[in-house]
Amino acid sequence: xxxxxxxxxxxxxxxxxxxxxxxxxxxxxxxxxxxxxxxxxxxxxxxxxxxxxxxxxxxxxxxxxxxxxxxxxxxxxxxxxxxxxxxxxxxxxxxxxxxxxxxxxxxxxxxxxxxxxxxxxxxxxxxxxxxxxxxxxxxxxxxxxxxxxxxxxxxxxxxxxxxxxxxxxxxxxxxx
Amino acid sequence: xxxxxxxxxxxxxxxxxxxxxxxxxxxxxxxxxxxxxxxxxxxxxxxxxxxxxxxxxxxxxxxxxxxxxxxxxxxxxxxxxxxxxxxxxxxxxxxxxxxxxxxxxxxxxxxxxxxxxxxxxxxxxxxxxxxxxxxxxxxx
Numbered sequence: 587x588x589x590x591x592x593x594x595x596x597x598x599x600x601x602x603x604x605x606x607x608x609x610x611x612x613x614x615x616x617x618x619x620x621x622x623x624x625x626x627x628x629x630x631x632x633x634x635x636x637x638x639x640x641x642x643x644x645x646x647x648x649x650x651x652x653x654x655x656x657x658x659x660x661x662x663x664x665x666x667x668x669x670x671x672x673x674x675x676x677x678x679x680x681x682x683x684x685x686x687x688x689x690x691x692x693x694x695x696x697x698x699x700x701x702x703x704x705x706x707x708x709x710x711x712x713x714x715x716x717x718x719x720x721x722x723x724x725x726x727x728x729x730x731x732x733x734x735x736x737x738x739x740x741x742x743x744x745x746x747x748x749x750x751x752x753x754x755x756x757x758x759x760x761x762x
Numbered sequence: 763x764x765x766x767x768x769x770x771x772x773x774x775x776x777x778x779x780x781x782x783x784x785x786x787x788x789x790x791x792x793x794x795x796x797x798x799x800x801x802x803x804x805x806x807x808x809x810x811x812x813x814x815x816x817x818x819x820x821x822x823x824x825x826x827x828x829x830x831x832x833x834x835x836x837x838x839x840x841x842x843x844x845x846x847x848x849x850x851x852x853x854x855x856x857x858x859x860x861x862x863x864x865x866x867x868x869x870x871x872x873x874x875x876x877x878x879x880x881x882x883x884x885x886x887x888x889x890x891x892x893x894x895x896x897x898x899x900x901x902x
Contacts, residue, residue: 614806615815639782642825643840645902650779651828651843652821659817693808696816700847 601682605675606630608685609667613660619653621660628672632661632714641709649707654732658714658744659699662728665716666694666748692751694726699746707741708734724750767791770832773840773902780825783818787829793837793866795829797822800859812856816890819880820848822862823892827876830864831896837869840902844873844895854889858882864892874898 606625610616620635634640634657642650671691674680680691716730726748733740767790774780774787774797783805789796799822807815824846831841854860864878878892 612809613815614804614809615817618804619817639778641778642780643842644776644778645840648842650777650821650824651846652817652824653779655820655824655846655848656815656817659820660815688809690810692810695853696850698847698849699816699820700845701820701843702845703843706842 601675604682605671605680605685606668608682609664609671609690612685612688612690615656616660619656619660621657623664628668630661630665630668630715632657632664634712634714636710636712643706646706647709649709649712651701651703654703654707654712654742655699655701655744657712658701658730658732658742659696659746661714661732662699662716662730662744662746663694663696663748665730666718666721666726666728669718669721670694670750694748694750697725697747697749699744701742701744703742705739705741710734712741713737721750724752726750764791764835766835766837767833769902770795770829773832774825774829777825779821783821785822785825788861790829790833793830793834793869794864795826795833796861796863797826797829798859798861801857808853811853813853814856814860816848816850819850819854819860819890820846822860823848823864823878823880823890824894826862826864827866827878827892827894828896830866830876830878831869831874831898834866834869834874837866837874837898838900840899841874841896842899844897846892846894848890848892850890851888854880854882855884860889866896869898872898
């Protein structure tokens with residue numbers, strides 16, 4: 587028995603990148619903070635591109651703790667959403683063109699978010715990566731870490747709990 | 763308003779990120795602060811509903827908690843967030859401003875403890891609550 591021939595690389599990349607871009611572009615607050623996402627396979631790295639408007643202490647200067655919290659929460663939520671949607675994007679159940687046209691699946695909702703500020707954020711780009719520690723039918727728990735110059739010297743870390751979108755599954759169940 | 767609150771007010775009003783989000787300090791003094799943030803489409807986190815992103819509420823909470831610490835009679839100067847936990851009780855109603863009230867309920871030589879609550883126009887049901895620890899710095 588032969589396995590199906592793999593899709594051409596460009597087709598795979600185009601589909602995944604288009605889906606990611608559609609998700610990122612749909613959220614105004616991601617654009618406002620100028621956060622971009624770098625994808626390696628299914629792994630995402632968030633990047634908050636530095637701007638003067640992100641400063642919280644002009645004397646040091648340092649990034650605003652709120653901007654850092656928002657960046658961490660955004661990265662955690664995007665990682666969770668991405669992990670949740672990935673199989674549907676790969677199977678063709680979700681069409682990236684539909685996402686781009688604004689037909690977006692419901693997002694997870696933050697229940698709580700705890701940020702641990704390890705050192706002050708420098709006035710330069712910041713990066714973050716999240717790990718979905720557990721993703722159940724109702725709840726998910728996500729860890730996220732942000733760094734600037736050195737990956738092993740994070741300036742903030744956080745853990746958050748999320749409520750997974752409920753509507754779609756329930757409607758499917760009712761249909762039988 | 764005391765000299766301390768005056769200094770804290772000047773500091774808060776000079777924060778670029780707070781200005782960018784349209785935050786307005788409406789009350790400050792004796793370890794408490796109140797800041798409101800108008801609704802703005804650029805803060806939307808869920809394009810389907812127009813609900814603003816939790817991150818914007820975090821920024822508001824963090825600023826307000828820091829202001830409460832700086833206005834405390836025993837705080838010598840500036841402050842930095844050590845940890846901030848936010849609980850989101852419900853989505854803020856699109857189109858409405860969010861107002862946060864923070865209280866610095868305990869301060870020691872090194873650490874200040876703060877609680878905050880965020881409301882929209884519905885004064886009965888909080889949008890979010892926060893618990894935070896801040897460092898106590900000698901200078902700004």
